[in-house]
Amino acid sequence: MTTEEVPSPEHGGSHGGGGTHTQEEQLERCLNLLAPQTKDEEKFVALLMLPRLLDPQKNPQSLHICFRRMNWSFIHRMLEAEDTPNLPQEALHSISVNLLSGFVRDKELVHQPELIACIQPLARLLMIENGDTLETILQCLSSLASSIEGALQLAEAVYLEHISALLASQQTNVAGLTLVLLEQLSDVSTREPSARSIRSSLETAVLPVLSSTFAKTQESFKFDCAKLLVGLCCREDLKESRGKELPAWALDIRQGTIDILGSKISSEQRDVAFVLCSAMLRRFGPAWLEAVDEKIDGPDPSSQKRLSAQHFAIVLLHLSGGEVRVLLDETPSDDTLATPSGRLSVMLPVCAEIVELLVRGLFENESLAPDAASSIRQSLSDTMESVRSYLADVSVRMALVQDGDATSILDNVVTASCLRLMSTWIAEDGSLPVAQTRQVVPLLVAAGQGTLTCLDGSTHAMGFLGPALVTVTTDDDLRQEFVSCGGVRMVVDYWKSLSSVDLATASILLNVVLLGTDSVQSDLATWFEAITLCDGSLKDTKMDVVVRAHTAFLAVSIVRALTAAQATARTDVISGVVDGSAAFVTQGIEMQRDLSDPGKEAWEDVKELWGVTVAVLTTLAASTPRGHPMREVPSVEVLRKAVADLDRSPRNGLEKETLAPLVELGRALNR
Numbered sequence: 170m171t172t173e174e175v176p177s178p179e180h181g182g183s184h185g186g187g188g189t190h191t192q193e194e195q196l197e198r199c200l201n202l203l204a205p206q207t208k209d210e211e212k213f214v215a216l217l218m219l220p221r222l223l224d225p226q227k228n229p230q231s232l233h234i235c236f237r238r239m240n241w242s243f244i245h246r247m248l249e250a251e252d253t254p255n256l257p258q259e260a261l262h263s264i265s266v267n268l269l270s271g272f273v274r275d276k277e278l279v280h281q282p283e284l285i286a287c288i289q290p291l292a293r294l295l296m297i298e299n300g301d302t303l304e305t306i307l308q309c310l311s312s313l314a315s316s317i318e319g320a321l322q323l324a325e326a327v328y329l330e331h332i333s334a335l336l337a338s339q340q341t342n343v344a345g346l347t348l349v350l351l352e353q354l355s356d357v358s359t360r361e362p363s364a365r366s367i368r369s370s371l372e373t374a375v376l377p378v379l380s381s382t383f384a385k386t387q388e389s390f391k392f393d394c395a396k397l398l399v400g401l402c403c404r405e406d407l408k409e410s411r412g413k414e415l416p417a418w419a420l421d422i423r424q425g426t427i428d429i430l431g432s433k434i435s436s437e438q439r440d441v442a443f444v445l446c447s448a449m450l451r452r453f454g455p456a457w458l459e460a461v462d463e464k465i466d467g468p469d470p471s472s473q474k475r476l477s478a479q480h481f482a483i484v485l486l487h488l489s490g491g492e493v494r495v496l497l498d499e500t501p502s503d504d505t506l507a508t509p510s511g512r513l514s515v516m517l518p519v520c521a522e523i524v525e526l527l528v529r530g531l532f533e534n535e536s537l538a539p540d541a542a543s544s545i546r547q548s549l550s551d552t553m554e555s556v557r558s559y560l561a562d563v564s565v566r567m568a569l570v571q572d573g574d575a576t577s578i579l580d581n582v583v584t585a586s587c588l589r590l591m592s593t594w595i596a597e598d599g600s601l602p603v604a605q606t607r608q609v610v611p612l613l614v615a616a617g618q619g620t621l622t623c624l625d626g627s628t629h630a631m632g633f634l635g636p637a638l639v640t641v642t643t644d645d646d647l648r649q650e651f652v653s654c655g656g657v658r659m660v661v662d663y664w665k666s667l668s669s670v671d672l673a674t675a676s677i678l679l680n681v682v683l684l685g686t687d688s689v690q691s692d693l694a695t696w697f698e699a700i701t702l703c704d705g706s707l708k709d710t711k712m713d714v715v716v717r718a719h720t721a722f723l724a725v726s727i728v729r730a731l732t733a734a735q736a737t738a739r740t741d742v743i744s745g746v747v748d749g750s751a752a753f754v755t756q757g758i759e760m761q762r763d764l765s766d767p768g769k770e771a772w773e774d775v776k777e778l779w780g781v782t783v784a785v786l787t788t789l790a791a792s793t794p795r796g797h798p799m800r801e802v803p804s805v806e807v808l809r810k811a812v813a814d815l816d817r818s819p820r821n822g823l824e825k826e827t828l829a830p831l832v833e834l835g836r837a838l839n840r
Contacts, residue, residue, distance in 0.1 A: 196222045203240040212243050216264050236272055241283050248290040263302045270305050273312040280316045288313050288322040295331040307346035311353050320357040324367045329374035336382045348393055355400040380421035395441045402448040415460045427481050440516055447519045450526040458482040489523040490552035497555045518586040525593045553594050556587045557605055564612045582623045588616050592637035599640055607650050614654040631663045635673025642680035652688055658695050670706045675719040682726045689730035700727050700742050707749025718778035721753040725785040744798045751804035754783055755811050762822040783830045790837035809838045
């Protein structure tokens with residue numbers, strides 16, 4: 170049946186005048202043939218002719234008219250058709266797919282329900298069709314998946330598996346179009362808050378195949394796969410999976426990045442590998458580098474040509490550290506400190522994070538050869554010198570500008586990343602000379618005064634500065650610099666923002682009190698606030714016992730540093746912390762009697778702090794007159810009774826070295 174033979178709805182098949190039909194008339198006749206009452210053969214001819222009659226560029230309205238009058242049930246039948254005596258299924262599929270491709274190119278039509286309903290029938294054709302039809306299907310699905318409704322239609326595992334299987338296609342166009350479709354799904358899953366199910370489905374069904382393709386291919390397609398992996402693996406909602414067995418796809422990603430970083434490539438290609446490495450290390454920790462991949466690290470001689478996992482870790486540290494140095498050395502000392510942009514703002518945080526995450530794992534690795542360990546330390550020293558120099562420049566500029574501008578210089582991704590890296594280095598290594606460390610202490614204190622919005626809008630800098638400041642406050646010169654910069658005030662203010670005190674916060678203040686005896690007297694108001702915070706924290710019955718030990722010792726140490734008059738002036742607060750500290754001592758007595766393995770381990774963790782807390786409480790009790798409110802608080806009464814019971818019972822379950830101080834405390838309490 171030819172175009173001229175299409176039956177006319179008005180004249181039963183004869184055109185009447187025998188002249189040439191206009192294109193509009195032919196379109197109208199075709200649409201009439203799609204009516205439910207016409208024969209399938211007529212509908213088929215209409216679908217065959219429609220693409221020739223539609224010209225969206227010259228007459229977009231005709232496409233919309235055709236869409237509104239389309240027989241969608243017949244379209245679905247065509248998409249699901251099998252071979253017929255006259256036509257193979259490929260032809261039937263091709264006709265319907267080509268018509269749909271015209272509709273999905275229109276921005277007003279692409280998200281209409283009629284087209285969304287075609288997504289799954291199209292997806293089922295992916296494993297049947299090939300050639301041009303397969304490419305057109307992939308293009309259609311990419312357009313349809315740009316909305317949350319369309320993406321959800323493809324999020325079922327069976328369809329994602331069909332799509333992922335095409336990544337291994339020998340047809341370059343097919344593999345490329347498949348990647349475009351997956352990128353569209355990934356984009357929607359990131360953009361739409363309600364697309365959590367899509368994100369989960371992509372990780373389950375797509376990530377294993379994509380990672381395997383990434384590891385195996387050595388063509389430019391490898392870098393295209395890497396970009397999609399970045400989208401799938403760098404989401405903020407992904408949780409850490411440390412301590413668990415690594416999935417095979419994580420090892421495939423490692424192998425792919427090894428291939429990239431071991432080759433001569435452009436900085437753009439290397440950047441993608443760096444981003445993947447940072448995401449994997451953040452999620453899996455050093456185990457991602459250390460795990461054995463039997464496919465790669467086995468006895469196969471060809472595996473010897475590849476970098477080992479340990480060698481890769483060393484190379485990665487050198488490369489990422491080198492990038493940090495280059496980026497910082499090329500940073501001009503001008504206003505760009507406040508507004509970093511370009512590759513500096515993107516890649517320095519990534520590379521700094523890699524170095525930060527590698528520092529702990531490589532230092533703790535006892536299997537490193539001496540020359541490798543020396544090489545690592547030299548590389549890290551060079552990197553940290555560049556970081557220190559940059560932070561010193563930031564500190565100088567902050568001192569020269571107004572408050573608002575100073576905040577912008579501090580609160581940007583480059584400075585924040587350098588602060589994190591420097592903090593890790595100080596906490597883990599401690600080899601930076603005191604004179605150089607002193608240069609960055611004011612900046613550490615300034616950063617600890619608030620939330621760094623440049624990170625995620627909610628990360629308080631003390632979350633990563635704490636361990637470094639614990640190290641800083643153990644050195645006399647650095648502790649003095651810390652105190653003179655307002656460090657104590659900063660830590661106390663941070664404590665106020667916490668629902669429960671953390672170990673680093675208590676440890677920093679404890680270092681200052683114990684090692685800087687005049688610090689309490691030089692800032693009484695701040696230290697009285699600290700006592701009040703100790704009082705509140707010690708009332709928390711769910712507090713970790715190690716944190717409780719530090720807090721109790723901190724509380725009584727501050728009280729010991731007060732004069733009698735100062736303590737008397739704030740009897741209410743002082744009595745509260747003595748009450749909490751006495752409760753901790755009583756808790757320690759019970760812990761010593763717990764003979765279980767966890768109980769013994771817990772006691773060993775707090776034994777030393779418990780002992781010094783007992784000693785300080787003994788000193789305070791000996792100098793406190795009878796009738797003083799501190800002697801009458803409930804926990805002191807409980808402790809006095811507990812000590813008396815111990816003294817009367819030879820089988821009290823306590824060690825001699827802990828019993829003797831308790832007896833002394835009991836005597837002091839009974840004076």
